[in-house]
């Protein structure tokens with residue numbers, strides 16, 4: 001509403017009653033040469049009654065104007081033809097004598113944009129929670145426009161980490177051997193409490209000001225690329241926030257799944273693929289809200305779906321992204337969600353997207369991968385899936401029993417904790433169900449799982465075994481920040497606010513700085529960080545080596561039945577062979593080369609990746625209790 005001088009208030013109000021305004025146009029800009037159709041969402045008081053034209057060149061035309069249920073929206077189909085010239089156009093909204101003019105930029109597309117490469121098996125993805133990684137700009141810890149103010153002393157509060165903090169520590173990430181960065185969401189989350197996790201988006205087109213700005217995000221992507229680090233954006237289409245600006249005035253009655261009286265999702269993760277499921281049960285799964293503060297988006301509304309498709313494309317093109325991680329994949333209506341993934345990959349054919357398909361059964365996970373031959377004919381168009389079954393198996397094999405205490409609870413059906421390593425062999429035996437093993441993201445933990453430092457009993461040997469598996473098993477490895485330094489909370493159960501802990505050294509005045517070699521060496525005297533430097537170096541050695549190993553990145557796997565809590569496997573590609581032997585037992589073991597001769601015969605001399613020592617198959621190769629051997633054989 002226009003601001004009025006007191007003297008003119010009466011007249012001004014009368015004008016405002018019929019004068020419209022434009023408060024938002026989304027996407028914020030566009031480009032020439034895109035495949036994705038442009039449909040502008042225009043929001044403003046009374047704008048639904050206006051006509052729309054675009055000035056600035058013959059190559060850009062208005063195709064159609066759609067009114068919404070609310071009089072304060074228009075959806076405008078714009079045809080950016082092959083003849084369109086890059087430049088600033090003007091949107092002209094008219095009603096009677098009223099005219100509103102808004103500039104709209106249609107820029108030249110970045111050269112080679114559609115052909116961009118994405119994250120692959122050659123990468124290591126480093127996952128951070130940006131509020132907890134590093135505070136590069138204390139002036140934005142609290143801002144006037146956002147509800148929740150910084151409170152570092154509270155585990156669920158905002159701690160002040162930001163984009164500048166990420167930019168300042170890209171060298172740390174690259175030095176560790178990581179070549180891709182997945183940050184949990186950075187878009188505005190204006191929830192009054194618990195907003196630090198960012199999963200309740202209140203504005204899909206703006207970076208939260210407590211992290212920085214859209215411009216700084218784009219700068220961060222550019223600087224990461226200079227250091228060989230790809231950027232993966234974490235996106236959420238299933239739900240937004242009750243604090244989202246559109247919740248005060250929805251464009252369509254069915255823009256979100258209406259929820260009066262409130263219905264929570266039943267979180268029955270198999271319903272979306274269960275051929276015997278009740279329609280009512282499935283509706284509650286898909287349309288029920290994730291939690292009461294997160295309205296469930298209705299992707300069956302074609303305007304909603306188009307909004308998310310071009311929003312995704314906009315962020316890739318605008319900031320130069322390399323990949324997406326999509327939250328709560330199967331809580332979205334599955335057919336429109338598959339159309340979303342298809343739209344993004346039609347625009348960027350090599351763009352990789354990994355969906356959060358948190359399910360313990362391999363067949364459930366496999367269903368969600370693009371081109372999987374599902375019996376119901378469904379194709380998700382989702383290139384990559386997360387290997388939760390393998391994560392569970394590694395966790396089960398390495399979780400330390402706690403004497404005299406109830407064991408931490410895993411996911412249902414995962415069996416006893418601290419068990420034999422056979423579970424990992426069994427998980428990999430299920431590889432036949434997966435359509436494309438090169439698009440499986442593998443991981444030990446993430447921001448929704450108890451710290452492995454805690455569950456593995458603060459035991460560096462278990463941690464090293466886990467990282468060895470992560471570096472040498474098939475798929476795209478992803479690690480959670482701080483696990484390379486044995487971050488622990490002291491609680492082996494999931495406790496979100498605490499497990500997403502501040503990275504020591506990320507805040508001015510931190511007594512410990514684990515970002516630097518010197519800081520880690522100094523911290524070794526502190527019992528909390530006694531293993532940090534040693535574990536960090538182990539992880540770095542492994543993943544720096546992995547960058548040059550074609551067998552581990554793209555080779556086949558051959559494994560042998562585990563015996564006495566030991567597990568031997570080979571990765572090979574015809575040029576290079578890598579042998580991995582995990583000794584998860586409490587005894588020293590001699591490698592049983594004769595059992596492995598199917599692969600080991602003729603290998604000659606290899607190099608122990610962790611020590612640089614020569615290893616030959618004729619030697620009696622001993623492997624210490626609870627440790628791993630990795631040998632690289634190249635011609």
Ligand SMILES: [Ca+2]
Pocket residue numbers: 135136137138139140141160161162210
């Ligand atoms: Ca800050």
Ligand SMILES: [Ca+2]
Pocket residue numbers: 238285286287288296297331332333
């Ligand atoms: Ca949903």
